[in-house]
Amino acid sequence: AQSVTQLGSHVSVSEGALVLLRCNYSSSVPPYLFWYVQYPNQGLQLLLKYTSAATLVKGINGFEAEFKKSETSFHLTKPSAHMSDAAEYFCAVSEYGNNRLAFGKGNQVVVIP
């Protein structure tokens, strides 16, 4: 079964600094990979997804992620953090042809002015 590891439950970043959230996955077949963002008291919103096309995926709000098969990773980055980026971020994986989505435990991002 597929699984996701996200390290560091809380991540602090200074405003204007690089945001880097790490995601490693386990899957026995080619995966679909997703990053979702959750603002306080809201549902989950898709940031970006990888579906076996380009390995560098650009998403909303200036975020991007790179699929690296050799490292089984799908790290999320944003060059310059903004106060509005304070939220919880979840990496998720599903296997090709499989609706079942496995989530990581999430990263709570705090942006320091």
Place this chain on the structure above:
Amino acid sequence: NAGVTQTPKFQVLKTGQSMTLQCAQDMNHEYMSWYRQDPGMGLRLIHYSVGAGITDQGEVPNGYNVSRSTTEDFPLRLLSAAPSQTSVYFCASSSPTEAYEQYFGPGTRLTVT
């Protein structure tokens, strides 16, 4: 399109009571899922459905029932509520034509006392 809707938004139950969480989608998606979100645990899959009349268990199905009589609706039933079921519940829908990207509802916050 309303997307995925959930009712109620908040609910308090006493131990042993039963209730149904409602979920509906208007995107004609084949797949629908229920997740629960607990602090530090990410989202865990409770039950899912690949079409009307077809349901299956996810990672944490005990204490919950589902049915899918129409494409649009996917209610989640708590048979006899327990304090361990205090959580935030999210419904999601997806389609293989969109690489199983899951669209989430706003959530139901359930407290069992």
